Amino acid sequence: MDADREPLAAWAERRDRRRESDRQITGRRRAEPLDPAARGRAAHLAPHAPNAPNAPRVLFELDEASGEWLAVGVADNAAEAAAFIHGW
Secondary structure, eight states: OGGGGGGGGHHHHHHHHHHHHHHHHHHEEEEESGGGGGGGGOOTTEEEEETTSSSOOOEEEEOTTTTOEEEEEEEEEEHHHHHHHOOO
């Protein structure tokens, strides 16, 4: 079908399928530094920054029903956050 003539409902359904498949790839758990200013920084470039390996992180899980990320705990360091994410 010509993309210019695709019905909006069909496009929305295709978009939702793509988003669900992206969610499967990225996982259902994540961790972020407690300091909001630290997001996106590489710890190896600034080892004393708030997101360094020994900095605490907030742990999130994806809520299946709403599609929102919910805070479920705090990890003391990067190793604990990795264990949470990977289920170790």
